[in-house]
Amino acid sequence: MGHLTHDEFFTSLTSLFTTSKSSPKGSIILTQKRLSYNQPTPQPSESNDTFPDLNLASPLPLIIHATNAKSKEDRKAGKKIRLSTVVNPDDLEGFYSRYAEVCRAGMAGLKPRDRTKRKAKAKGRKKKGAVAAA
Amino acid sequence: MPYYEKSEDWLHQSSLLLQARPATTRITTRYHIKPARRATKPTKTTADDGASDPTTTTPAAKQEEQDSKPPRGHLVLKTYDPESGVTLKYKTSKAAEVGRLVSMLGNLGRRMSGLPPDPSSAGAVDEEKGGNAAAAQSQDVEMVDASASGTQTPTTAAAAAVQEKQEKAAVNAGKGKKKKGKR
Incomplete structure (x- = not known):
């Protein structure tokens, strides 16, 4: 499967x-x-530099994958979904702000911020104060 | 394969790993949901009720718990470098952290692509603490690569020595060394 554009990637990720x-x-x-495949990076043997990947001439793009991790029967049934997109260094900021939005909306199974504890604490403090006053 | 207690620690160590091996390190975010276990929940709620005032909004809280019962998710962030086998993990189940964690991913993404870390945000990982651990990390790389290629330039060796001095001077150095052993 080829790489998707950012818009396609985000819509597919949302549906995922x-x-x-x-x-x-x-x-x-x-x-x-880091996407280093088919990129103009020098091979270690070609350059005198000991670490050619540490001193890049220009920043490289990133590759982002997303999958629903289906395997075995589900995979055979064609339920496995794999998405990939390439992010150029210039687009990183914009991509990640959208990425954060999609993740925040999508990861609904996580624990919501717990406000009951804070309330209980405030109550406890009030009680303690009352005891001290008495 | 340690799980870090704090996401900041994970970010710090991951950024050091990326600094050393930007080409091979990958970051995986695993979001997993599974049905919650029901047996443990009721005892918890009763304990809470006992602690707090009985006339509070417990019915609403209970309903909230029931609503949230079926799926319980967690999020695992993992930084892995297949070449050296370093694995750094962080696990959370709090929704409030997602935004912050993705921005961390963005910061690490900058390092990954070869851009300088964003100075405005957490990319400028506390320099004082960072220096020492960075020394340990770079020394690691030094040794690995020296054995691989058989050459070590004098400048990098000197740099390593200087960093070693810093390491000794600082208290935090022990931290970095311990982690080295755990890997």
């Missing part, structure tokens, strides 16, 4: 998260790494 919401279990795996 929504389908995961409807089922009681499942995973979504997101990966990011």
Whole structure:
């Protein structure tokens, strides 16, 4: 499967998260790494530099993968979804702000911010104060 | 394969790993949901009720718990470098952290692509603390690569020595060394 554009990637990722919401279990795996395939990076043997990957002439793009991690029967049934997109160094900031939005909306299975504890604490303090006054 | 207690520690160590091996290190974010175990929940709620005033909004809280019962998710961030086998992990189940964690991913993404870290945000990982651990990290790389290529330029060796001095001077140095052993 080829690489998607950012818009396609985000719409597909959103639908991936929504389908995961409807089922009681499942995973979504997101990966990011430097895209060095087919890129103009010098091979270690070609240059005198000991670490050619540490001193790049120009920044390299990143590749982002997303998958629903289906395997075995589900995979055979064609339920495995894999998405990839390439992010150029100039677009990093814009991409990650959208990425954060999609992740925040999609990861609904996490614990929401717990406000009950704070309330209980405030109550406890009030009580303590009352005891001290008495 | 340690799990870090704090996301900041994970970010710090991951940025050091990326600094050393930007070409091979990858970051995986795993979001996983599974049905919650029901057996443990009721005892918890009763304990809470006992602690707090009985006339509080417990019915609402209970309903909230029931609503949130079926799926319980967690998020695992993992930085892995297949070449050296370094794995750094952080696990959370709090929704409030997601935004911050993704911005951390963005910061690390900058390092990954070869851009300088963003000075405005957490990319400028506390320099004082960072220096020592960075020394340990770079020494690691030094040794690995020296054995691989058989050459070590005098300048890098000197730099390593200087960093070693700094390491000795600082208290935090022990931290970095311990982690070295754990890997």
